[in-house]
Amino acid sequence: MTLITRRSILIAGSAAAGALLVPVGSASAAPASPGGRLTVGSGETYTPAMTTRLSALTVAEGGVIAAPDGHSVTLTVDGTETGQLLTGTGATATLIRPGTYRGDVVLTVALANDVTYQTLTFPFRQALYVAAGGVDRDRSVLAAVRGGRLTDSAARAVAITSTGECFDGVYVRGAAYTLDRPVISLTGNGRSDFAGYGAAVVGAGSSTTLVVDGARIGNQGVVRTGVVADAGANVVVKNSTIRCRNGVLPADYRATVETPYMESVPWMLGLDGNVRATNLIGAGSRATYLGSTVFSETWGALSVEGGSGLRLTAIDSHFGNTGAYGYGTYAIGDATVRVLGSRVDVGSYATIIAGPAAVVHYGDSTRSAVAALDTELELGLTEAELARIPVRRTEVNSGHFGFMFFGAGTLTLDGGTVVTSERATFLNKGQQTAITVDGSRGARLHPKDGVILQMIELDDPGPVNVDGKMMNTGVYTEPTGDPAKDTTFDVTAVHTGDGAATFSSIALRGDFYNGMRKGKNMVLTFEDATIEGVVSATVARHRVSRIDAATFYELGIVTNTAGPAVNNGVVVRLNAGSAWTVTGTSYLTALTLAEDAALRAPRGKALTLTVDGIVTKPVPGMTYTGALTLTVA
Numbered sequence: 087m088t089l090i091t092r093r094s095i096l097i098a099g100s101a102a103a104g105a106l107l108v109p110v111g112s113a114s115a116a117p118a119s120p121g122g123r124l125t126v127g128s129g130e131t132y133t134p135a136m137t138t139r140l141s142a143l144t145v146a147e148g149g150v151i152a153a154p155d156g157h158s159v160t161l162t163v164d165g166t167e168t169g170q171l172l173t174g175t176g177a178t179a180t181l182i183r184p185g186t187y188r189g190d191v192v193l194t195v196a197l198a199n200d201v202t203y204q205t206l207t208f209p210f211r212q213a214l215y216v217a218a219g220g221v222d223r224d225r226s227v228l229a230a231v232r233g234g235r236l237t238d239s240a241a242r243a244v245a246i247t248s249t250g251e252c253f254d255g256v257y258v259r260g261a262a263y264t265l266d267r268p269v270i271s272l273t274g275n276g277r278s279d280f281a282g283y284g285a286a287v288v289g290a291g292s293s294t295t296l297v298v299d300g301a302r303i304g305n306q307g308v309v310r311t312g313v314v315a316d317a318g319a320n321v322v323v324k325n326s327t328i329r330c331r332n333g334v335l336p337a338d339y340r341a342t343v344e345t346p347y348m349e350s351v352p353w354m355l356g357l358d359g360n361v362r363a364t365n366l367i368g369a370g371s372r373a374t375y376l377g378s379t380v381f382s383e384t385w386g387a388l389s390v391e392g393g394s395g396l397r398l399t400a401i402d403s404h405f406g407n408t409g410a411y412g413y414g415t416y417a418i419g420d421a422t423v424r425v426l427g428s429r430v431d432v433g434s435y436a437t438i439i440a441g442p443a444a445v446v447h448y449g450d451s452t453r454s455a456v457a458a459l460d461t462e463l464e465l466g467l468t469e470a471e472l473a474r475i476p477v478r479r480t481e482v483n484s485g486h487f488g489f490m491f492f493g494a495g496t497l498t499l500d501g502g503t504v505v506t507s508e509r510a511t512f513l514n515k516g517q518q519t520a521i522t523v524d525g526s527r528g529a530r531l532h533p534k535d536g537v538i539l540q541m542i543e544l545d546d547p548g549p550v551n552v553d554g555k556m557m558n559t560g561v562y563t564e565p566t567g568d569p570a571k572d573t574t575f576d577v578t579a580v581h582t583g584d585g586a587a588t589f590s591s592i593a594l595r596g597d598f599y600n601g602m603r604k605g606k607n608m609v610l611t612f613e614d615a616t617i618e619g620v621v622s623a624t625v626a627r628h629r630v631s632r633i634d635a636a637t638f639y640e641l642g643i644v645t646n647t648a649g650p651a652v653n654n655g656v657v658v659r660l661n662a663g664s665a666w667t668v669t670g671t672s673y674l675t676a677l678t679l680a681e682d683a684a685l686r687a688p689r690g691k692a693l694t695l696t697v698d699g700i701v702t703k704p705v706p707g708m709t710y711t712g713a714l715t716l717t718v719a
Contacts, residue, residue: 122191126151134159137229140191147184157195158211160253162229164189167213170250172277175336176347178208180252192229199225199257201290203281206346210283212254213246216263218293227253240264246286248272251307255286258319260293267300275308275333279365280345280391282314286328292318292370297466301326307333308349308360312380317368322465326378329408330363332385341558341635343549345392351385352558354546355492356641357411357434359384366421370395372463376475380405384412384433388423396421399459402451402475406431410485411639413437417444417495424459427451427478434486436505441493441517448480450501450527479503479528487513487642488533491585492546494518502528509533510540513642516602517544518583525592525615536619537646538596541585541608541654542626545633545641562633562641565603569652575605577655577675578711584608584657589615597670599646600654601626607655607675614663618688621658622672623651650713651675660685668693674714681707687718694719 122141126132128148135154143161145151153159161169161182169187170180199210215225220238228236230253234244240263246255248271255270265287276284286303289296296319303312303326312328315321341350350360363382366373371393380387380403387405390396398415405428406414412433417423418440425448430436437446449455456475460467479502482488488511489497497512497519505511511531512521521539523529531538547560580586584606590613597620600608610621626644633640648671655675660666665684677695679685685704687693695704698712 134193134195137195138193140193142186142188143191143193144186145182145184149184151182151193153195156198158198158209160194160196160211160227160230161187161250162192162194162227163187165230165232165247167227167230167248167253168250170253172251172275175338178206178277178283180250194227194229196227197224201281201283203278204346206278208278208281208283210254210257211252212257214241214244214256216256216258216261218260220261240266241268242266243268245269246271249274251275252277252284254282254284254288257288258290258294258296260291262295264297264299265301268298268302270301270303272305272310273307274310276310277349278346279309279311279314279362280348280367282311282316282365284309285311285314287312288314288316289319289321290316290368294319295464296321298323298326300324301328303328305329305361306331308335310361311363311365313364313373315366315371315373318370319368320372320464322374322376323378324376328363328378328380330361330381331383332360335360340552343556343558347555353635353638354548354558354560354641355438356486356490356638357385357413358638359409359412362386362389364388366390366396366398368393368396372397374399374401374459374463374465375403375405376401376465378403381408382412383407384409386413386416387432388415390416390418390421390423392418394419397463398422399424399463400426400428401456401459402427402478404429404431407433409433415446416440417446418493420444423447425480426455427476428480430480430482432482432484434484435488435490436482436484437489437497439489439491439493439495439497441495444493444495446495447498448482448503449499450477450479450503451475452477452501482506484508487511488531489513490642491515491517491519496520498522498524499529500524500527504530504532506532507534509535509643510537511596512539512587514539514541514585515544515546515642516542516604516606517585519585519587521587523587523589523592525590529592531594531596533596536596537599538594538619539587539598539608540626540644541600541602541606542642542644543601543603545628558635564628564631569603572605572653575653577607577651577653578657579607580609580657581607587611588613591615595619597621599624599626599648600651600656601644601646602654603652605653607657609657611659611661612664612666613661616665616667618667618669620648620668620670620672621656621666621674622648623654623656623675624648648673650715668716668718670718672716674716676709676711677704677714678709679704679706691718693717
């Protein structure tokens with residue numbers, strides 16, 4: 087095991103500093119004084135040949151400090167990275183801004199760490215670079231690593247601070263490494279959380295196992311992410327606190343969905359903000375959060391973005407948003423997202439499911455479930471660590487909706503999971519779904535607006551091509567008029583692409599509405615469950631007829647007027663042990679009653695079923711199809 091000290095790379099003393107600064111081109115300037123002072127005048131460019139220590143540095147307006155070819159240069163003052171800014175909005179390179187810097191001033195010359203994401207290459211600079219052989223001093227800015235102890239296998243109790251832009255704390259590629267009790271604070275904008283450019287911690291590469299234990303990470307800035315797992319890495323975060331606050335977008339930034347240039351959340355998700363606390367990207371990457379607290383101000387706490395075979399897990403953790411809008415987790419592609427024994431406090435959604443084959447599970451942190459994940463995800467937990475993880479339920483508290491389907495996916499809620507939301511528990515924007523809620527161990531749903539499941543058309547207006555780039559300038563306009571009947575779509579049948587949900591061993595109080603205009607049925611199956619509410623086709627209308635970036639918060643919020651199905655069938659199956667108390671007029675297209683199922687009105691009222699306009703007595707064991715209307719009087 088090799089001990090690495092920060093001083094080992096501060097090669098140049100103040101007396102020799104002038105000799106280590108090499109002019110480029112025709113520019114010239116006075117060398118550093120014997121006291122280690124350097125001035126780079128306007129129009130002058132200096133390239134330090136190696137890492138250089140000074141007592142003072144002045145960079146005039148128009149003066150440039152450049153890195154040698156194949157290298158980067160980073161300024162630190164008293165151990166804090168500072169002074170570096172992006173050369174422009176959407177740019178990837180940084181330069182040291184004009185000003186005078188005094189104290190322990192170090193210009194660190196490090197080997198380049200160029201990371202390519204799609205069409206752009208980002209010139210990473212990082213306090214600590216770890217490769218297969220351990221700490222790579224040639225690529226690290228060790229002047230920005232304060233205190234603690236560094237070895238080739240672990241960093242213990244180190245502190246990293248940045249007030250410049252696009253500086254990373256720790257970058258690990260192709261190594262097994264542990265960050266024990268690091269304190270990382272990055273203030274100022276990053277550039278891309280799809281690449282991790284400007285993140286506190288990045289683990290990248292299929293041979294990377296990065297354990298972050300007892301970390302305190304506090305960032306503020308545009309896409310100044312806390313933790314990024316990329317390119318097959320296995321990142322395990324334990325007993326840590328990660329908090330990220332929004333920054334200020336450049337005045338000329340234009341919101342886009344093109345990921346190499348994206349620096350703010352697409353408002354079409356019903357969100358705002360410009361920093362995610364974490365991100366999981368690439369192919370086969372894994373990120374697990376145990377006993378940790380993870381919060382973004384808005385946008386998202388635990389994000390999954392692109393790639394394939396991604397696995398995001400939270401166990402015994404507390405995560406969400408400190409602001410009014412944001413999500414807890416995001417599930418896109420074929421990602422698997424699991425939340426066990428955790429508390430989720432979010433502005434907008436516990437999870438956005440963006441499909442097309444995402445799998446999401448919220449449940450209890452049982453001994454068997456945690457042990458299975460320890461094996462599957464190669465978490466490396468000791469017996470003592472496993473024993474310390476409490477067995478507890480998951481609790482969700484949302485300021486808007488519970489779960490939003492923006493794409494197809496599978497969602498399972500079980501154990502003692504409790505979901506409390508201001509609006510609908512499940513918001514399905516026209517997607518194929520497989521929702522399962524198992525209440526046999528206490529799972530409960532508490533939508534404060536009384537809607538358990540709301541289906542509506544996708545109200546995302548989509549981006550607009552502006553000068554060859556896809557920009558977030560679209561406008562959603564509410565459709566007018568009645569939908570035209572699609573005679574080829576069977577509203578009484580079950581289709582693969584329908585919005586399906588199964589509820590078992592649970593007592594439900596709330597309504598279910600299918601407000602689709604195009605052909606998609608709502609298919610509800612109840613097993614040993616009781617339901618008290620309205621289940622119906624509906625005409626769903628937004629509160630406003632036009633929604634743009636300024637009114638993003640109106641997305642998904644609709645009023646319902648129950649009415650006969652057009653292309654929005656409602657198929658209800660009351661299986662064994664189930665009972666439905668109909669509280670208001672409900673329009674269905676198919677109803678199946680098990681032999682012991684009950685269909686009833688509230689106490690003191692009478693229930694009437696009509697099938698294609700004919701009053702029909704509901705009989706257990708029968709299936710009814712057509713235009714079904716249930717009324718109470």
